[in-house]
Amino acid sequence: MKHPLFHVAGLTFAASAAMAQTPELTIYTYDSFVTEWGPGPAIEAAFEEVCGCDLVFSGHGDGAALLSRLRLEGNRTEADIVLGLDTNLTYAAAETGLFAPHGLSPDLDLPVSWDDPDFLPYDWGYFAFVGNEGGPAPSSFEELAQSDASIVIQDPRSSTPGLGLALWVQQVYGDEAAGLWADLADNVVTVTPGWSEAYGLFLEGEADLVLSYTTSPAYHLIAEEDASKIALRFDEGHYMQVEVAGIVASTDQPDLARQFMEFMVSDAFQSVIPTTNWMFPAVMPEGGLPEGFGTDIDPETALLLPADAAAALRESAIDAWRTGLSQ
Amino acid sequence: MAHGSEPITRGLPLWPGRIAAGLVLLLTLGTLLAVGLRAGSAGRFGVADWAAIRFTLVQAVLSSVLSVAAAIPVARALARRSFPGRRFLIAVMGAPFILPVVVAILGLLAVFGRGGVINDALIWAGLPAISIYGLHGVVLAHVFFNLPLAVRLILQGWATIPAERFRVAASLDMSVWRFLEWPMLRATVPGILLAIFLICLTSFAVALTLGGGPRATTVELAIYQAIRFEFDLGRAALLAGVQFTICAVAAAAAWWIAVPSALGGGLDRVVQRWDTGGSTRFSDACAIGMAALFLLVPLTLVLSRGVTEIAALPNSVWLAAGRSVGVAIFSALLCVVAALALAMLRGSAVAGLAGTLPLAASGLVIGTGLFVVVHPVMDPARLALPVTALVNAALALPFAYRALSPAVEQVEASHGRLADTLGVCGMARVRLVLLPRIRAPLGFSLGLAAALSMGDLGVIALFAGDAEETLPLAMYRLMGAYRMDTAAGAGVLLVLLSFGLFWLFDRGGRHDRV
Structure with a gap:
């Protein structure tokens, strides 16, 4: 056998x-x-x-x-x-x-x-500042810079959202980008190495607003049934990722x-x-988007630098960021 | 540090130390060379790099001086007091040093942050709020991390003063501070100052997160940027070279300042003190109380927040935790064997160098260098865990070396001649004479190395695939997936495991006070 x-x-x-x-x-x-x-x-x-x-x-x-x-x-x-x-x-x-x-x-x-x-x-997705319902909600970079709302952002030298923000400001403000960053300096609580640290600080209440995506509130709504988070719509348009x-x-x-x-x-x-x-x-699925997903914002102007222009502008965008915030 | 004449007798074996030193040099300078060679073109400096170097130096000097200055009265108080819970306090006070950076920052913010305890109290009292962000925040965080380490290492120094000396000082009515404690500090503090200076030198996430903006850019961040964002390996190698240069200058300064103590040996008796009456009681209580408050409140707040999440942690996190514990234990053994081997070289220059270089090394450069070397031969992911253990052992080596080296020195000073007379040398000398007398620093070193390895995120992130995920990496990935609460739970698990390992080893080694 x-x-x-x-x-x-x-x-x-x-x-x-x-x-x-x-x-x-x-x-x-x-x-x-x-x-x-x-x-x-x-x-x-x-x-x-x-x-x-x-x-x-x-x-x-x-x-x-x-x-x-x-x-x-x-x-x-x-x-x-x-x-x-x-x-x-x-x-x-x-x-x-x-x-x-x-x-x-x-x-x-x-x-x-x-x-x-x-x-x-x-x-x-669109980059956007995310905040709390009922909290400060400026509707442009100018208004944000003049307000006393506090923000946490990411370092453009070590994080992709951070670089997105630097390019966003650079595309909207061009040569005046450093000036805008200088105006924003007193709003910036701190700069973190990556998205996770910034978002964590925001959830801990260290700042009124955090740089994230327009879709972030959808996460809280759908996964946590928490409707208190909002993405701010900026008049200058939103840079895309x-x-x-x-x-x-x-x-x-x-x-x-x-x-x-x-x-x-x-x-x-x-x-x-x-x-x-x-x-x-990138291609809308047959069922469409889930309920509560990204319906709160529909920016009129989507901003996106072509790949070669983004690469060319990167250094000056980071320079403007560093100069403006270091003053 | 690297003082002392060549030992006349060859009592302790020297070959293990030489092998260990060679390995450390390969891991630190060798990997730097590998990165530099792979780069092909030389890097160049920008204006921003000089600003980064300046900021790095300023914060590292401030942080290390304040940490050690605050640690001396605390260590002194702990050395000469005995009270219920003393051991526990010493053990728990060591926790901040082994905390993962993200957890520690959240803990500090719970106290000093915008919505923290202190600001709540200030606002309640109608006072203006304080901000933790800026140079002072960076220094505060570094003191939080390094004060416990300084206390522990200085405490080890106190333990090397033989009990008999205190007896003699008391009977002759001599000043304990002037004749015993000051010479001991003069011998140990420069090395400790150097170690903490170098830890702060390579700080990255703390400096950036609490620094408040681009002014708080450190050299390590510039290295990170060069490797991960710009793939400019030449610049990364150049910046890592700058870190080593600063390390060399600082080490030379520490070596120049330090004066070896000549307190001699004793009979391993329990220390008794006769100089601890009157006002010293009050000042000691203040020193211990304030340090405990400063170190333990943030820790408690962080733990209490995440502890409820532990039960709900997904399986993958537990698996990662198991992997981390394995890596930590292996890494700790490796580290302590190497540190002991170096310590047996008895203060030779090469031991001092190998015991210091890893502090100035950038984890990212070591990782990248190893990657460059390993990748042509085999899939780096397969080596992820061994490499992590190896690199973590190297990174923890300076601490183990600093804890073990004075103890080895002490044993040789007190028992060396007798052992020589009896012809006990080589490995037999290590087994019979050395090991039984250095159990305490040995346990401490094992615990520290294991805990440091648990919390490390640097190297594993470069090598690991998903099957090799460690607990810190799992925690970081949870944060990246919006799972902040679960991440907090993973953080608490990490703290408990790190601390548990530290406590087990440290306690296993202790048979007397300290």
Whole structure:
């Protein structure tokens, strides 16, 4: 009589042989995308249902850290796709020559037109100051600077929202940006290294307002049933963050990578985004947006510098920020 | 520090120290070299970099001087008083040093922040509110972190004064302060001052968050920016070089100021004091009381806020906690073995260098350097946990070295000649003579290294994939996903585990007062 263990061993062998044939698609992304509350798990399950592959998300800090990681690894990287850069980073990313064109032209629901050959958006949002219902609610940078509302912001040298704010001010105020920052100096309680610290300080009551996204109140409303948070609408318009993904040129799974990019702008991916990544989907899913999601603001003018202009303006935007706030 | 003539006898083995020193040099200067080579082009300085260097120096000098100045009366009071709960107080007062930065900042804000206890009281009394943000806030936070460390290290110094000396001083009616305590401080304080100066030198999140704006930019932030935002490795290497240069200058100054004490050995007797009557009672009570208040109130507020969340922590956080504990224990063992090996070199220059360099090293540069070296060979994620343990061991080494080195010196001074006469040398000397007498600093070092490793976020963030997530990283990721309450719970778990490890090791080592 055969020992039952032989069967088990045989099965294990068969299983591992099957595993070896399953192609693996590795996607580098930022940390919050892969947490159990982020979009990662649901998207992994949905894509694996259709691709016959093993999808592996790998979290690496924030968008900027993601790009640094890729540059550090160069052509030897394991990544097939990088997901989570924003338009302030795509110029530098394209410059590295590490990305390949995606070759897709889907219909996107963005307030701006999109024709980047290397990078495809999967979600977007407006930067905005977030405050409490009944608290100070200035309606422009000027009004904010003249008020005594206190704000927490992020450092543009270490955080992507921080850089977004610096570019926002730079685009609206141009040469007078440093002057506006000087006027804002007495409103700024402090500058934090990243978004998390700033938002934490705001929730602790250290400041009236925090730089975040127009979609932040939706998180509190939907996930915590707390309607007390509001995003302020500014007359000057709101700078956008468009989050994109790109195929890594050195990928050993080009077809699978292309398939994922198509999947990324489909309903299965896009419908997960609003209540996990708390951003607007790049393609409106069939069911529309969840109730209470981002209905409070609809900025008339969406501001977004093209990737090359953002890269060119970055240094002067950070200089204006530093000079103005150091006075 | 690096004083003392070469030992005439070869009582303790020297090879372990040489290996340890070599490894530390590779980890600190070697990784810097790797980053510099990978960069290809040399970095250059901007105006803002000079401003950053200036601010960094100013806050580090202020923070270290204030920490040590405040620590001396506290350590003195603790050294000469015995009261119920003394041990517990000493142990708990050590907690701020091992707190993760985010947790500590939230704790300080609960007291000194805009909605904190003090401002609530001021507003209630009709007085203007105070702001914690600015240079003074940065210094306050650094004193909060480093005062306990200074107290503990100075207390170790007090423990090296043999009980017999106090007896002699009392019977001859000599001033204990002038003849025993001052020489001891003269020998130990410069090294401690240097250590804290260097810790503050490489501060990043504290300085930025409480600094109130771009004026509070430190060199470490500039390194962070260069590596993670601009991918300008040349500039990162240059800035890290600046940190090492400042470290070298400061170390030279400390070495020049320090005078080795010549208090000799004793018979491991329990210390008895005869100089603790009258007004010293009141001043000691004040010193201990104020330090306890300053250190424990923020801690208690933070703990009480997050403790209710612990039960609701998701599984992934518990897994991360388990990983962290494993890494911490491994890292602590590694650290203490290396520190003991260095201490057995008995004050040679290379031991002093290896025991100081990690303080000035940027965790980010070490991590990046290791990454550059490892990546061509294998997937860095697979090495994430061992590398984290290794780097954390190196970063905690200076503290362990500072705790162990005077103790080893002491044992050799008191028992060295006898051991030489009996021909006890090599590893047998370590086992029979050294180890039993340095249990207290050994336990303290193990505890400190384990706790520091628990709270570290620097290296793991660069290497880890998701299967290697540690507790601080999990906590940070929770904050990034809006889960501030859950993150607070994870923070409390982190504090409890760090502190638990510290307490276990520290207590295991203690067999006498201290």
